[in-house]
Amino acid sequence: MLDSKNIRRRITKNGRSAKLYPRFLGPFKIIKAEPRTSNYNLELLPKVDFTSIHPNFHANLLRPYIPNDPEQFPRREPPRPGPIIPDDPEGAQYIVERLLDHRPERNPREYLVRWEGWDESHDQWVKKKDIHRDLIREYHNSITN
DSSP: OEEOTTTTTTSOOTTOOGGGSOSEEOOOEEEEEETTTTEEEEEOSSTTTTTTSOSEEEGGGBOOOOOOOTTTOGGGSOOOOOOSBTTOTTOOBOOEEEEEEEEOSSSSOEEEEEETTOOGGGOEEEEGGGSOHHHHHHHHHHHHO
C-alpha cells in the first residue's frame, strides 16, 4: 500500500477535496527493489490515473497489504452486486462501470475494466471481443479529447 500524502493533489478528480481521498492507495506490484537506498519501483495501475507520478517511492511511504478476513470482520466486506445474466452459457455477465486503460497497441487488444459496484482491487484485463463496441468507442473518444 502506498501512502498518498504527497500525491493526493495530483490525482484529485471532479473537484473532490484531497483530504477525502484514501490515506493509502493500492496494492501495487513491486517491480524493482533497491535495498541500498530503500527505494522501490511500483507498477502504478491504472496508468490513466497516475500519468504524472514517478513510480519510485521510499520505504517510509509503503505499507504491506493485508487483505480483509471476512470471517473475522464480516461487516468490512461491502456487498457485491451479482451478475446481470447469471446463467449465460458463455459465463456470468456483469455491468462495466468504465474502461480504464488498454494494452497492447496490436491485436489481441485488452482493456482494463472497472466493474460496477466493485473496487479497484477487482479491476480486470478483458479481451476486446468480450466488450461491447459502444464502450470501446466511448473509451477511445474520452482519451483522444
